[in-house]
Amino acid sequence: MTPRTPVLLLGRCLALLLLTGAASGEDILIRGGTVVNADRQFQADVLIRDGLILRVGPGLKADRPGTRTLNAAGKLVMPGGIDPHTHLAMPFMGQVTCDDFYTGHAAALAGGTTMHIDFALPVAHDLLAGWEEWQRKAQDAVMDYGFHMAVTSWSAKVAADMAELTKKGVNSFKFFMAYKGALMVNDEQLLQGLRRCKELGAIAQVHAENGDAVAEGQQRVFDAGITGPEGHALSRPAALEGEATARAIRLAEFVGAPLYVVHVMSRDAMEEIGRARQRGLRVVGETVASALSRDESAMWDPDFDRAAQFVMSPPIRSKEHQAALQAAVAGGVLQLVGTDHAVFNSTQKRVGRHDFRIIPNGVNGLEERLHVVWQELVASGRVTPSDFVRLTSTAAAQIFNIYPRKGVVAEGSDADVIVFDPAMEHTISAASHHSAMDTNVYEGYRVQGKVVTTISRGRLVWHEGRFNITRGSGRFVPTPTHGPLFAGLERRAEPEQALLDAARYGGVPVRRAGDQPGGSDARDEL
Numbered sequence: 001m002t003p004r005t006p007v008l009l010l011g012r013c014l015a016l017l018l019l020t021g022a023a024s025g026e027d028i029l030i031r032g033g034t035v036v037n038a039d040r041q042f043q044a045d046v047l048i049r050d051g052l053i054l055r056v057g058p059g060l061k062a063d064r065p066g067t068r069t070l071n072a073a074g075k076l077v078m079p080g081g082i083d084p085h086t087h088l089a090m091p092f093m094g095q096v097t098c099d100d101f102y103t104g105h106a107a108a109l110a111g112g113t114t115m116h117i118d119f120a121l122p123v124a125h126d127l128l129a130g131w132e133e134w135q136r137k138a139q140d141a142v143m144d145y146g147f148h149m150a151v152t153s154w155s156a157k158v159a160a161d162m163a164e165l166t167k168k169g170v171n172s173f174k175f176f177m178a179y180k181g182a183l184m185v186n187d188e189q190l191l192q193g194l195r196r197c198k199e200l201g202a203i204a205q206v207h208a209e210n211g212d213a214v215a216e217g218q219q220r221v222f223d224a225g226i227t228g229p230e231g232h233a234l235s236r237p238a239a240l241e242g243e244a245t246a247r248a249i250r251l252a253e254f255v256g257a258p259l260y261v262v263h264v265m266s267r268d269a270m271e272e273i274g275r276a277r278q279r280g281l282r283v284v285g286e287t288v289a290s291a292l293s294r295d296e297s298a299m300w301d302p303d304f305d306r307a308a309q310f311v312m313s314p315p316i317r318s319k320e321h322q323a324a325l326q327a328a329v330a331g332g333v334l335q336l337v338g339t340d341h342a343v344f345n346s347t348q349k350r351v352g353r354h355d356f357r358i359i360p361n362g363v364n365g366l367e368e369r370l371h372v373v374w375q376e377l378v379a380s381g382r383v384t385p386s387d388f389v390r391l392t393s394t395a396a397a398q399i400f401n402i403y404p405r406k407g408v409v410a411e412g413s414d415a416d417v418i419v420f421d422p423a424m425e426h427t428i429s430a431a432s433h434h435s436a437m438d439t440n441v442y443e444g445y446r447v448q449g450k451v452v453t454t455i456s457r458g459r460l461v462w463h464e465g466r467f468n469i470t471r472g473s474g475r476f477v478p479t480p481t482h483g484p485l486f487a488g489l490e491r492r493a494e495p496e497q498a499l500l501d502a503a504r505y506g507g508v509p510v511r512r513a514g515d516q517p518g519g520s521d522a523r524d525e526l
């Protein structure tokens, strides 16, 4: 995808400025706004210097010449969004997602997101090769990013490479329970992976759908003559998402590992997470902007291009599921909102014109997420602005163990800050978005409120509708292992430990007439 020319030119000019030293970090003073953090909101100015938040408090003065002062009266000053779930420049189903680390980041910044955690995929099941590949892709980054790594097979090398990756700053590994014959792992592999994650203090993530049943369902729907995008919705019902979510939860419980369920799209999966949390398990539920605001009816649109845009997995579901997920986010059953931003343009989606099974999966959202969550949950009165910050930023920073460097407007934190004008109405459209996509699943969606300014590590990168970004200026943010989900975990007893609980019924193996002394050794000699 060719980036938009003005952005590119501005980027080049800036690079020159940087070379001559002219751009070595101006101070930014945000005055008169309401700072909103996950714990509270309060009136304060924010002074930014050298990429960090230097001061937060009333009546701050610009004490350096050339300080850029922004008037935030009537506006909210919040930590930049952190999208925990994206796929930039990802090869998938024979195509490559058309937002890369440059266009995707520009889009994100325009929508108030200042960091994301992307899913690196192994190359031919090789995790370290995947890591190298995603390092290359990220050379164009214009904002901060982290990586999760997918685990698509199991071997001693995979286990060793996982440890190696944690040293490089990856603290989360994703297992696909769907995409049979491609990315999917079976239960045995998932169990090994869960144990290894626990050992390493890394977060195990699952894409929870029953891949075997999905493959069967797809075949049945296709054989029945339904070949269009609606077949996608029909072939992988919510029950299959609920089943895999429950299975992953029970297996994680068995080995005593915390579990993170990505893109919860249905009431079925959400309720499994709710039950698990009520049973005291450390299960995190992430939903995505599309699940909170779009519904499956679009996949029945007679226009293939329109219908195909909505194809992602697990599928976007009915309005009833949408309402249940909104309530679950508001009620704390689900802890954070990502996007699963994985964009394939109309040309790419048309590959599946006559077979929904090969429509590349994915919808946009990296640029829209904050606005959609605000509109659906804050503008409707369901959650407070502080909840909004928690759902879109703070929770991700805490779970992935980079808080309070990210996820809060506080002294010493990275200066990833946005200014939000709750009075400015706008309408989302492919004609005005900044992604490389030619379509937008939020086309025509009206939002009460808008991100007017985005500051990324102290740089004013988006302001009053203009970018000032530099290719390659984004940095990898290492995510350390043993985050909050692991605190005190060693004191919990997991069912797996009880397998060898010799104390039960007398504390020794039962000896029976004819048993050989020495157990398994004796059996080996037979």
Ligand SMILES: *[C@@H]1O[C@H](CO)[C@@H](O)[C@H](O)[C@H]1NC(C)=O
Residues within 6 Å of the ligand: 014, 022, 023, 024, 025, 026, 459, 460, 468
């Ligand atoms: C772009 O940002 C740099 C600092 O990163 C600043 O020096 C420069 O003046 C900005 N350019 C514009 C047009 O605002």
Ligand SMILES: *[C@@H]1O[C@H](CO)[C@@H](O)[C@H](O)[C@H]1NC(C)=O
Residues within 6 Å of the ligand: 001, 098, 345, 346, 347, 348, 437, 438
């Ligand atoms: C979609 O992306 C492909 C690959 O980058 C490109 O060749 C094609 O022209 C794009 N199509 C549209 C409609 O943007």
Ligand SMILES: [Zn+2]
Residues within 6 Å of the ligand: 085, 086, 087, 119, 340, 342
């Ligand atoms: Zn995804």
